[in-house]
Amino acid sequence: MEIFGPTIQGEGMVIGQKTMFVRTAGCDYSCAWCDSSFTWDGSGKDLVRQMDADEIWSEMRALGGDGFSYVTISGGNPALLKNLSGLVELLKENEVSVCLETQGSKWQDWFLKIDVLTLSPKPPSSGMKTNFEVLDQIVYGLKENGSLKNASLKIVVFDEVDYEYAKLVHQRYPELPFFLQVGNDDIETEDQMNLMSSLVDKYEWLINKVMCDVEMNNVRVLPQLHVYVWGNKRGV
Ligand SMILES: C[S@@+](CC[C@H](N)C(=O)[O-])C[C@H]1O[C@@H](n2cnc3c(N)ncnc32)[C@H](O)[C@@H]1O
Numbered sequence: 001m002e003i004f005g006p007t008i009q010g011e012g013m014v015i016g017q018k019t020m021f022v023r024t025a026g027c028d029y030s031c032a033w034c035d036s037s038f039t040w041d042g043s044g045k046d047l048v049r050q051m052d053a054d055e056i057w058s059e060m061r062a063l064g065g066d067g068f069s070y071v072t073i074s075g076g077n078p079a080l081l082k083n084l085s086g087l088v089e090l091l092k093e094n095e096v097s098v099c100l101e102t103q104g105s106k107w108q109d110w111f112l113k114i115d116v117l118t119l120s121p122k123p124p125s126s127g128m129k130t131n132f133e134v135l136d137q138i139v140y141g142l143k144e145n146g147s148l149k150n151a152s153l154k155i156v157v158f159d160e161v162d163y164e165y166a167k168l169v170h171q172r173y174p175e176l177p178f179f180l181q182v183g184n185d186d187i188e189t190e191d192q193m194n195l196m197s198s199l200v201d202k203y204e205w206l207i208n209k210v211m212c213d214v215e216m217n218n219v220r221v222l223p224q225l226h227v228y229v230w231g232n233k234r235g236v
């Protein structure tokens with residue numbers, strides 16, 4: 001649905017990394033606060049294009065020239081697409097590092113070729129329910145194939161209940177690097193200054209939770225950096 005960049009990866013494990021983005025259509029979830037709901041709620045249906053790997057690659061080269069060495073695949077849930085395997089292979093052939101954003105509700109064999117794999121299971125405020133059997137299998141599948149080193153967990157936190165959920169996930173998968181991300185509860189506003197200041201307050205709240213929690217000593221607390229710079233703007 002979108003190809004954009006180069007920009008910075010605004011979230012998680014490789015925050016700040018210069019990268020191109022590819023955003024796929026469709027999601028098996030419908031999170032209450034999804035900042036990319038146009039990928040699944042019908043409002044962006046005119047943006048959907050059927051593209052093969054070569055076309056996607058040409059468009060990225062046209063946009064970014066030689067000015068990138070990372071591509072981040074997000075969505076929607078890219079893990080719905082078995083055939084993304086071809087794109088991942090083409091990117092690897094061109095010596096591009098590939099990052100993936102997914103909620104961990106579906107496995108694909110091509111996960112094993114991803115360089116930076118972000119699993120982002122959803123807390124209660126999303127209205128979604130995590131299938132921990134599936135998530136266990138994904139983590140096990142990565143581990144069995146020596147790919148756990150490429151993966152991390154990133155949980156968005158809006159409130160106390162989400163924070164408790166995040167702790168459970170961290171305790172269940174202690175071997176995975178663990179990121180807490182501030183939830184943006186005002187995904188429509190164009191008032192960037194107000195948004196910024198409220199997100200900084202939420203960031204401070206989340207930092208304070210972690211600082212006084214002895215069970216959360218080995219976690220990283222991050223904002224969505226791109227929102228600090230560009231607000232709710234799409235395609236950045
Ligand atoms: C739009 S999702 C697409 C990838 C995949 N469906 C997933 O959720 O991981 C990309 C990332 O944005 C996060 N996200 C979505 N809406 C958000 C919001 N309102 N505030 C903070 N993070 C949000 C998701 O949790 C996820 O980590």
Ligand SMILES: Nc1nc2[nH]cc(C(=O)O)c2c(=O)[nH]1
Binds near residue numbers: 008009011074101
């Ligand atoms: N700059 C930037 N960083 C991001 N990290 C994850 C994103 C996403 O929507 O998956 C995203 C995004 O949309 N833009």
Ligand code: SF4
Binds near residue numbers: 031035037
């Ligand atoms: S899983 Fe990701 S894309 Fe799907 S609704 Fe939730 S945040 Fe949005």
Ligand SMILES: [Mg+2]
Binds near residue numbers: 035036
């Ligand atoms: Mg986003």
